[in-house]
Amino acid sequence: MRDGDKINLEKVQFLLIDDNYQSLNIMHQVVVGFGARGVLKCQSAAAGREIINNTPLDVILTDAQMPDEDGYSLIKWVRRKAPEPNRFVPIVLVTGHTPQSKVHKARDCGAHFVVAKPLPPYVLLERIFWSTREDRKFVECDGYVGPDRRFQRLGPPAGAEGRRADDLKDAPAEPNLSQEDINAPMKPAKVKL
Amino acid sequence: MSGVRMYKVPNRIARLALGNGGVTVRQAVQQANAALDELRPPCLEIIDEVMAEIERRFGAGAAGRKAEPLGDLYALGLKIIEVAIGLPNSGIDEGARALCDMVDRSLAKDVVAWEAIDVHLQTLMLLRARGQAFTPEQRNAVLIGLKKVTTKKVGAADEPEAT
Numbered sequence: 001m002r003d004g005d006k007i008n009l010e011k012v013q014f015l016l017i018d019d020n021y022q023s024l025n026i027m028h029q030v031v032v033g034f035g036a037r038g039v040l041k042c043q044s045a046a047a048g049r050e051i052i053n054n055t056p057l058d059v060i061l062t063d064a065q066m067p068d069e070d071g072y073s074l075i076k077w078v079r080r081k082a083p084e085p086n087r088f089v090p091i092v093l094v095t096g097h098t099p100q101s102k103v104h105k106a107r108d109c110g111a112h113f114v115v116a117k118p119l120p121p122y123v124l125l126e127r128i129f130w131s132t133r134e135d136r137k138f139v140e141c142d143g144y145v146g147p148d149r150r151f152q153r154l155g156p157p158a159g160a161e162g163r164r165a166d167d168l169k170d171a172p173a174e175p176n177l178s179q180e181d182i183n184a185p186m187k188p189a190k191v192k193l
Numbered sequence: 194m195s196g197v198r199m200y201k202v203p204n205r206i207a208r209l210a211l212g213n214g215g216v217t218v219r220q221a222v223q224q225a226n227a228a229l230d231e232l233r234p235p236c237l238e239i240i241d242e243v244m245a246e247i248e249r250r251f252g253a254g255a256a257g258r259k260a261e262p263l264g265d266l267y268a269l270g271l272k273i274i275e276v277a278i279g280l281p282n283s284g285i286d287e288g289a290r291a292l293c294d295m296v297d298r299s300l301a302k303d304v305v306a307w308e309a310i311d312v313h314l315q316t317l318m319l320l321r322a323r324g325q326a327f328t329p330e331q332r333n334a335v336l337i338g339l340k341k342v343t344t345k346k347v348g349a350a351d352e353p354e355a356t
Contacts, residue, residue, distance in 0.1 A: 001218055002218065003217065003218050003219040004217055004218070004219070005217065005218050006215045006216065006217055006218075007210050007211070007215050007216065007217075007218065007221060008209070008210055008211070008212055008213070008214045008215025008216075009209075009210055009215070009221075010214070010215070011209045012206055012209050012210055020272070020275050022232070022235065022236060022239055022275065022276050023275040023276065025232060026229065026232055026236075026275075026276075026278060029225070029228040029229050029231075029232055030225045030228065030229065031225075032228060033221070033224040033225030033226070033227065033228035033229070034216075034221045034224065034225055035215065035216050035221060035224070058205050058206045058209060059206060065271065085202075085203065085205060088202040088203075089205075090206060096270075096271040096274035096275055096289075096290070096293065097267075097270075097271060097274070097290060097293045097294070097297065099294070099297065117274050117275055117277075117286075118274060118275065118276070118277040118278050118286050119278075121221075121222050121225035121226055121229070122222050125218060125221055125222060125225070128206075128210075129218070131204075131206050131207075132204070132206050132207040132210050132211055133207070134204055134206075134207070135204070137199045137200060137201055137202075138199065138200055138201070138202050139197060139198070139199050140197070140198040140199075141196070141197040141198070148199070
């Protein structure tokens with residue numbers, strides 16, 4: 001996403017769910033600030049289900065920790081039981097505390113993205129922008145329903161046969177390193193030329 | 194359900210959001226930040242209320258703190274994170290996250306380290322009072338210090354915090 005890229009959220013229908021009134025207001029202000037006009041909000045997963053059952057939505061932002069039913073459980077329900085097209089809607093889970101286990105849990109419930117609170121507008125807009133470019137297939141199996149979690153297309157692990165027709169053949173055994181990963185063992189130093 | 198089904202789904206948001214009109218990313222973020230400005234004062238009030246409650250129930254001077262459920266301290270820490278826009282660039286969100294991490298780890302290991310709790314609460318008060326005047330390096334040093342305290346008093350993390 002670049003600063004000059006354009007996005008038009010006027011006709012996009014958002015649903016915001018957070019039991020904390022102030023936190024819900026923050027989400028609302030950010031989304032309205034982005035230019036969204038269709039914004040529904042509620043303070044519990046139960047109220048969220050009611051809306052999801054009756055209104056076509058384009059993006060759901062839900063808090064992770066809520067007293068009666070948490071965001072993870074709601075996302076699982078959306079992926080399995082919600083009417084179409086809401087079953088496939090991009091879902092962003094927002095959470096204050098992000099240990100790796102919770103991020104994995106969010107992914108395994110079928111969330112598209114996880115954003116840490118306090119909601120930084122740029123990061124949230126970036127995830128919404130990514131949703132517009134989303135081309136992951138949907139997966140349904142006994143243990144999981146949601147967007148394909150294997151989106152990096154790295155191919156099967158080294159020495160293993162892939163299970164999918166479109167698995168990359170002769171894929172590298174290890175993923176490419178990012179520049180930061182490359183720099184770590186190399187210790188490059190800036191020099192004045 | 195047996196086997197695995199994979200299929201393409203229509204991308205509704207792409208159709209709606211990438212059409213004509215709209216604003217640039219830079220404008221959208223500026224507008225969102227401006228919209229948040231009116232919420233900052235009430236959020237700061239909530240931060241102060243929550244910190245007062247933490248001090249009253251879990252502070253060094255709280256007589257009944259050993260009877261308080263540690264999970265409540267975690268919940269109070271989360272409340273600070275949720276409204277941390279009330280005190281931007283102060284590091285209070287990171288300080289509260291460090292508190293939650295320490296409590297989470299304490300609950301998992303069944304350890305209650307009051308010294309570590311006291312250090313975290315004092316640090317939160319410091320960040321509330323002077324965090325915005327700190328340089329990013331100073332704030333980072335404070336947060337690294339909190340992590341060290343947690344590791345020393347509660348134990349090492351079983352899992353890393355995602356960024």
